[in-house]
Amino acid sequence: xRRLATLALAFTITAAACGGSTSTGGTTPSGGAADMSALxxxxxxxxxxxxxxxxxxxxxxxxxxxxxxxxxxxxxxxxKVEAIFQGTYDDLLAKLNTAIASNAAPxxxxxxxxxxxxxYDSGQVVPMQAFIDRDKFNTSDFEAAVINYYKYQDKLQSxxxxxxxxxxxxxxxxxxxxxxDPAKPPVTFTEIVDAAKKLTKKDAxxxxxxYGFGPSIYGWLFEQLMATSGALYADNGNGRxxxxxxxxxxxxxxxxxxxxxxAGVNGRYFYNPGIDNDGAANAFNxxxxxxxxxxxxxxxxxxTTIAGKFELGIGLYPxxxxxxxxxxxxxxxxxxxxxxxxxxxxxxxxxxxxxYAMSPAVQAQWQSDTGYYPVVKSxxxxxxxxxxxxKYPQFQTAISEIRDxxxxxxxxxxxxGVMPQARQRTQKMIxxxxxxxxxxxxxxxxxxxDMNAAIDKYNKANP
Amino acid sequence: xxxxxxxxxxxxxxxxxxVAFPLLLALSYSVMxxxxxxxxxxxxxxxxxxxDNYATVFATIPIGRYLxxxxxxxxxxxxxQLLTASLAAYAFSFLVFRGRQLLFFLFLxxxxxxxxxxxxxxxMTIRTIGWxxxxxxxxxPFMATAFGTFLLRQAFLQIPRELWDAARIDGATTxxxxxxxxxxxSRPALGTVAIYGFLSTYNQYFWPLLVTNQPLMxxxxxxxxxxxxxxxxxxxxxxxGVIMVAVPTLALLVLGQRQLIRGLTAGAVKG
Numbered sequence: 196x197r198r199l200a201t202l203a204l205a206f207t208i209t210a211a212a213c214g215g216s217t218s219t220g221g222t223t224p225s226g227g228a229a230d231m232s233a234l235x236x237x238x239x240x241x242x243x244x245x246x247x248x249x250x251x252x253x254x255x256x257x258x259x260x261x262x263x264x265x266x267x268x269x270x271x272x273x274x275k276v277e278a279i280f281q282g283t284y285d286d287l288l289a290k291l292n293t294a295i296a297s298n299a300a301p302x303x304x305x306x307x308x309x310x311x312x313x314x315y316d317s318g319q320v321v322p323m324q325a326f327i328d329r330d331k332f333n334t335s336d337f338e339a340a341v342i343n344y345y346k347y348q349d350k351l352q353s354x355x356x357x358x359x360x361x362x363x364x365x366x367x368x369x370x371x372x373x374x375x376d377p378a379k380p381p382v383t384f385t386e387i388v389d390a391a392k393k394l395t396k397k398d399a400x401x402x403x404x405x406y407g408f409g410p411s412i413y414g415w416l417f418e419q420l421m422a423t424s425g426a427l428y429a430d431n432g433n434g435r436x437x438x439x440x441x442x443x444x445x446x447x448x449x450x451x452x453x454x455x456x457x458a459g460v461n462g463r464y465f466y467n468p469g470i471d472n473d474g475a476a477n478a479f480n481x482x483x484x485x486x487x488x489x490x491x492x493x494x495x496x497x498x499t500t501i502a503g504k505f506e507l508g509i510g511l512y513p514x515x516x517x518x519x520x521x522x523x524x525x526x527x528x529x530x531x532x533x534x535x536x537x538x539x540x541x542x543x544x545x546x547x548x549x550x551y552a553m554s555p556a557v558q559a560q561w562q563s564d565t566g567y568y569p570v571v572k573s574x575x576x577x578x579x580x581x582x583x584x585x586k587y588p589q590f591q592t593a594i595s596e597i598r599d600x601x602x603x604x605x606x607x608x609x610x611x612g613v614m615p616q617a618r619q620r621t622q623k624m625i626x627x628x629x630x631x632x633x634x635x636x637x638x639x640x641x642x643x644x645d646m647n648a649a650i651d652k653y654n655k656a657n658p
Numbered sequence: 659x660x661x662x663x664x665x666x667x668x669x670x671x672x673x674x675x676x677v678a679f680p681l682l683l684a685l686s687y688s689v690m691x692x693x694x695x696x697x698x699x700x701x702x703x704x705x706x707x708x709x710d711n712y713a714t715v716f717a718t719i720p721i722g723r724y725l726x727x728x729x730x731x732x733x734x735x736x737x738x739q740l741l742t743a744s745l746a747a748y749a750f751s752f753l754v755f756r757g758r759q760l761l762f763f764l765f766l767x768x769x770x771x772x773x774x775x776x777x778x779x780x781x782m783t784i785r786t787i788g789w790x791x792x793x794x795x796x797x798x799p800f801m802a803t804a805f806g807t808f809l810l811r812q813a814f815l816q817i818p819r820e821l822w823d824a825a826r827i828d829g830a831t832t833x834x835x836x837x838x839x840x841x842x843x844s845r846p847a848l849g850t851v852a853i854y855g856f857l858s859t860y861n862q863y864f865w866p867l868l869v870t871n872q873p874l875m876x877x878x879x880x881x882x883x884x885x886x887x888x889x890x891x892x893x894x895x896x897x898x899g900v901i902m903v904a905v906p907t908l909a910l911l912v913l914g915q916r917q918l919i920r921g922l923t924a925g926a927v928k929g
Binding site: 247253254257279280281282283286289290293296297299473477480481496499500501502504 | 700
């Protein structure tokens, strides 16, 4: 009965929010009118003594997670958070599915960016906005680009945790070698082409020893190129005003991207590592390509690996020659969801932990340990973050990249229930163009048709 | 004749190099530094071998504990499978009872049920009886095997019926015949079931991930997944982990190879 009431309430709120939001373009409205407090447990519910948090952070990032949890557990005596590594993002989601079916889900889970719509449709999540509204929690210090990615109908569904964007990585030594200014990396498609042609080096036999530019065929990079083109990936405001009913990237912007990519590979000044992100990164490390595009999260790894071999430069993500004013980059990474199936005290405890994790000091340490963006801006004033900036001055470009991105539906990024599939399908699409199996427009149309069928199926299955 | 032998061996050597190449490359990468792996083209033999990657594996995850867990669980599964499969196979091959054939085919048909379909019910059962994060939760669901039963039944059918008659005439009980005659005669098949059961349990990933939450109850495959960092792949580290996890299974294969081949082909001709 209570669930039904909640559901009805959620529906009313959704309907109310629909009316208030604008569609494409312009700036994102700052929050709808409806208050979501009612979805959160009452403020006087005492937090549970222990809660579990499932995450997918291993290695260095796993250690950083442990640091946050230990810090929280020793900062107070009421709540103990137990962080459990559950494999990759996909493994974690698979385990979550099984756990939900038998009511064994934890109070807090970390889910990757593209799982957003899926989590929403599962109906298993207490929106983060509910806690924010209830506590009048101030989010003005939050990085707009980061937080907007996790909003649906301008309501925050989950708390951004690890955030990154793609940037242009380039080899400064190679730039100097061919007479390019290492302080001025190329930004537009044509500038990239010109630089790539100069940077491409052949040996006596005519074999290419160094390519100018070598991006992996990675669906995320295509999504980002659409965003810097100021173009939509899906309808209904990239699925943020309402659930998307189709993808729309077979537009002129999509064609421009593919034509550019194809011409570069055909002209042998773009390296094509295939659908292989690690391959593209290794080619850059090995100086087989002088530029490539990837997530900022890889920056520290690159710096360690190439130490002493060449100097790393970081530039803005490529965009069309017209540099559309509405274009910018989308945030990637993962966020934290509070699960509805846990009792109110556990939800309360999870929220307490989330608040702690978002404090400037913790965020600064997190940035310094992992290389992800801090979610709150004042983290940059903290010691660990300052040290990080001194150590990795290149990161400054990454910060200005998201600060300078206008906030609109295009740069908020697309949300689709079938986003993992969509990403794979665009990869196949790009590959078919680069291998000369289809023209750009045909490949785009084919991918869009496939995805629209998949979206339709998903939407029917999740009414 | 002599030339033929040489040619044969040459061919075999080439073949084995091709087959072993991925493993040897993994071994080579595991003792290479990250910057050496990153050069182009990637070297095959390390210029300056280092054990740093192994040290990092030890420092990053409790690999010893994971190996122990996997060993305990896999051994328990092997013992369980041998017990249940040999008893079931014995019933299906020597004992005569109504509906035996039907029951056997019903048994076999469980092989057709996709594993994904049973995982949630299994998980709910284990959770309900409070076996999450325990060895029994990891092992018990796999202690009965239709495949092993089938394999053993085929092997048991090879045993001449006359032995059964003779044993009965001499007054051996049904159980006595199983223990003193059937089991000793079917050692290759039992060995196959044991090795197969061990390896498939050892290589499980999703089930151990599902039923364990405590880091110390995790098994090797889940454990080495932690060496795959979400953003940057460190090949040397991953390969060091893979080698450490692969060594026990390789040792088992080498030791049990004869049994495995004899067992798998045992019922092949006459069934």
